[in-house]
Amino acid sequence: MANSKRTPIDGFYTAYFSGLAGNSIGIFVFKEGLVVGADAGGGRYDGEYALTDDGKHIEAKIHFTPAMGNQTITGISADAEPGGVEVPLRLPVEFNRTDVHRIETPIGPINAKFDKIRSA
Template identity: 75%
Template sequence: MGNSKHSPVDGFYTAYFSGFAGNSLGIFVFKEGIVVGADAGGGRYDGEFTMTADGTHIEAQIRFTLPVGNQSITGMSAEAEPISIEVPLRLPIEFNRNDVHRIETPIGPINAKFEKIRNV
């Protein structure tokens, strides 16, 4: 999925998450087909993204890892071992920071708002 070309998506983003068991805030970097991030609950994000053929969306496959001792906003707890799941993400290239995006994860749905902070 990697992409060596600079895309209009490349940049730093904040993300505001809400789930069944709480809320969180994350920060992400999208650059040259790679996405990495972290959230206030201790979660880490690592993945890759591509633009759709029509250039209107990005599609990403992101591995979310929650270290032992933390709880996800979906209510799952990483008690004895870390939680690690694959999360598909599809976002429009042009979005408003107030747009809510529903993300279906293997441990439950979350809602997210993204805001681009700056280009890289």
């Protein structure tokens, strides 16, 4: 899925998350088909993304690794062993920072707002 082409979504983002058990904030970098990030609870995000055929969205596959011993905002506690889940993400290439994006994860739904801090 990774490519060496820049996309309109490439950049640094602050993300605001809410789930059934709480809220969090994270920081992400989208660049040339790769995405990495971290959240306030110590969770890590690593993945890849690509533009859809119509060029209006990105589709990403992101591996979320929660911090050991912490509870996620979906209410799931991280075991002593590092684990993680694959999270599908679809975002429009152009969005407003107030847009709420629903993310269906294997450990529960999350609502997210993304605010582009700067281009990469």
